[in-house]
Amino acid sequence: MAIHLTKESKVLVQGMTGGEGMKHTRRMLAAGTDVVGGVNPRKAGRRVDFDVPQSLNGLGGAPSSVPVFGSVAEGMDATGADVTVVFVPPAFAKYAVVEAADAGIGLAVVITEGIPVHDSVAFLDHARRRSTRVIGPNCPGLITPGQSNAGIIPADIAKPGPVGLVSKSGTLTYQLMYELRDTGFSTCVGIGGDPVVGTTHIDCLAAFQDDPDTELIVLIGEIGGDAEERAAAYIRDHVTKPVVGYIAGFTAPEGRTMGHAGAIVSGSSGTARAKQEALEAAGVRVGATPTETARQVLAVLDV
Amino acid sequence: MDLYEHQARELFAEHGIVVPRAEITGSPKQAREIARRIGGRVVVKAQVRTGGRGKAGGVKLAADPAAAELTARQILGMNIKGHTVRTVMVAQPVDIAEEFYVSYVLDRTAGRFLAIASAEGGMDIEEVAATRPEAVARIPVDPAEGVTTATAARIADAAGLPPRTVDVLVRLWEVLVREDALLVEVNPLVRTRDGAVVALDGKVTLDDNARFRRARRYDEDDSGHDPLEAAATAKGLNYVKLDGEVGIIGNGAGLVMSTLDVVAGCGARPANFLDIGGGASAQVMADGLSVVLADPSVRSVFVNVFGGITACDAVADGIVRALDTVRLTKPLVVRLDGNNAARGRAVLDGRAHPLVEQVTTMDGAASRAAHLATTP
Structure with missing residues (x-):
């Protein structure tokens, strides 16, 4: 099962013919993703050949020739695509997502970093009205190990397994995946560190709660906003599966942005301490370090 | 970035808002x-x-x-x-009859902007909101529609502001959109005794992501900034100076924040936040090391890299080449894990620098760096 992405997912890549798009399309193919097309109006009708390496988990290995379509709608008509991964540069990302939502795609994974917030607000609103789920922007995407990878999460880190993971941070996701590589994951979702994002911790908690493949949920948060506090309230009321949490940013000074545009403590709100307390009050075990968090997961799973 | 009051004032004036x-x-x-x-x-x-x-x-x-x-x-x-x-x-002083508060702020949870307005201006709005929440109107702005005259009238009405403020509310929204701002705030917005509506003070936060399409350039100045931060900014590094003694370099904002916490958990204080991002070339590593080592309170440096997309051997090459250009004056603890970690560790072992040591786990390396920084 997994959430939002399975081996049945047919994936388009907007911005596939750019540098990042090429590099990560090759990696996605190697991870077993069914990449059915790229989108670029100036290169429509061509095909791009990928020499796909065999990945460590035995997927990929066969060369692949991917067609380029002039629009998302065209690509969907021709292939039945239901997911798009967006690598389009910041200045044009808004138009890419609006186009995908207008075409009626189910899921848009926006990897692009540095999109103006007014653009994100506009395309998220547009997508919401058309029932397109957006993951990101400024996120590493999501992976269902052994099945499909939509984005830039390294696919070789971890195998399939019972842990569902949702995180604001890319590298912390990789770190936790690595710590729990022998246990494995149903799906890992990087929701992104921007101030506004399309899919929240709560959306993923709800999906993991309903996913029979997920036995335990790992929630990684960081300073800024109140998404973790809201997630804690949601867990208390709606999640019966065990949740293990990790929060980054206890040592962050007030009023300074720590790398991610959304990672800022304003006054007493958005602090790591407040988030940890909210999660613990909802019965979530919160690890002191990523490694300790992984140990808590193993203890709960009793492996 | 936050603008100075005088810069906000200029923007307001350009958009037809009366300022002193x-x-x-x-x-x-x-x-x-x-x-x-x-x-x-x-x-x-x-x-x-x-x-x-x-x-x-x-x-x-x-x-x-x-x-x-x-x-x-x-x-x-x-x-x-x-x-x-x-x-x-x-x-010029203004003859004040009434003071109001108006702002547009990003509501992160709703993913849209929120108009906040109050007839009780001139005070700390968070205090007003805490003690008399009914005095503060909060109206979400539809992203597709923006603030039209009708929306502005609704905001003014909800907050009990006079109809004369409607025009200012529309123009202030124009400032927010045209300048790609994340916040515009006027506190106080005043009605003068002769009936004019004047923005007496202004706060504007611009979206750094929109710099590429903003016609006006603002100089990043260094007042209120640490000289090390100014040097790091000049090199394009994502660096925040803190008060401790363990210099931190890592890849990815979340992992670096976590690294600071883990070092703090080992009883030392992190000296900085420095995210060198995914690429981690020799140049970036050399720039990062030189900024961190220039901090006189740094007593040890912890390089914490998880190779996800980045390969650890490339990071190790970066460190080795950086050591050719930067004179290492303090012990450097390196933790490489993930993609090509074994090869990366071998590269650093091959360099055999007397001040560089490797620890394979994040917690272990943090503890070692903390120990080196706190032992006399």
Whole structure:
């Protein structure tokens, strides 16, 4: 099962013919993703050949020739695509997502970093009205190990397994995946560190709660906003599966942005301490370090 | 980035919002001249990018040009919450009948902007919201529609502002959209005794992501910034100076934040936040090391890299080449894990620098770096 992405997912890549798009399309193919097309109006009708390496988990290995379509709608008509991964540069990302939502795609994974917030607000609103789920922007995407990878999460880190993971941070996701590589994951979702994002911790908690493949949920948060506090309230009321949490940013000074545009403590709100307390009050075990968090997961799973 | 009050004032004026007559200067003598030009009695206001100027004594009324010079002399050079006052705004006083509060802020949870307005202006709005929440109107703005005259009328009505403020609310929204701002705030917005609506103070936060399409350029200045941060910014590094003794370099904002916490958990204090991102080339590593080592309070440096997309051997190459250009003066603890970690560790072992040591786990490496920084 997994959430939002399975081996049945047919994936388009907007911005596939750019540098990042090429590099990560090759990696996605190697991870077993069914990449059915790229989108670029100036290169429509061509095909791009990928020499796909065999990945460590035995997927990929066969060369692949991917067609380029002039629009998302065209690509969907021709292939039945239901997911798009967006690598389009910041200045044009808004138009890419609006186009995908207008075409009626189910899921848009926006990897692009540095999109103006007014653009994100506009395309998220547009997508919401058309029932397109957006993951990101400024996120590493999501992976269902052994099945499909939509984005830039390294696919070789971890195998399939019972842990569902949702995180604001890319590298912390990789770190936790690595710590729990022998246990494995149903799906890992990087929701992104921007101030506004399309899919929240709560959306993923709800999906993991309903996913029979997920036995335990790992929630990684960081300073800024109140998404973790809201997630804690949601867990208390709606999640019966065990949740293990990790929060980054206890040592962050007030009023300074720590790398991610959304990672800022304003006054007493958005602090790591407040988030940890909210999660613990909802019965979530919160690890002191990523490694300790992984140990808590193993203890709960009793492996 | 946050704008200075005088920059916000200029933007407001450009968009047709009435602001008091004012000029800025860094010289007390010129403050006297400006006061003379705009009518004698003036307000002298410190230009710093932080709140609480009034309480800190950074805003003062001066009765005449001579007093304006004296007041400017007192305020210039003041330190307000770590920000040095380099310029003052000398402004015409306004005859206030009523004070209001209006702002547009990003509502992160709803993913849209929120209009906040109150008929109780001139005070700390968070205090008003906490003690008398009914006095503060919060109206979400539809992203597709923006603030039309009808929306503005609804905002004014909800907050109990006079109809004359509707036009300002529409223009303020234009400032937010055209300038790609994340926040515009006017506190206070005043009605004068002769009936004009004037923006007496302004705060604007611009979206750094929109810099590429903004016509106007703002110089990043260094007042209120640490010299190390200025040096790091000049090199394009994502660096925040902190107060500790363990220098931190890592890849990815979340992992670096986590690294600071883990070091703090080992009983030492992190000296900085530095995210070198995914690429981690030799140049970036050398730049990062030179900034971190230039901090005199740093006693050890912890390089924490998880190779996800980045390969650890490339990072190790970067460190080795950086060691050719930067003289290492303090012990360096390196933890490489993930993609090509074994090869990366071998590269560093091959370099065999006496001050570089490797620890394979994040917690172990943090503990080692903390120990090196706290042991005499």
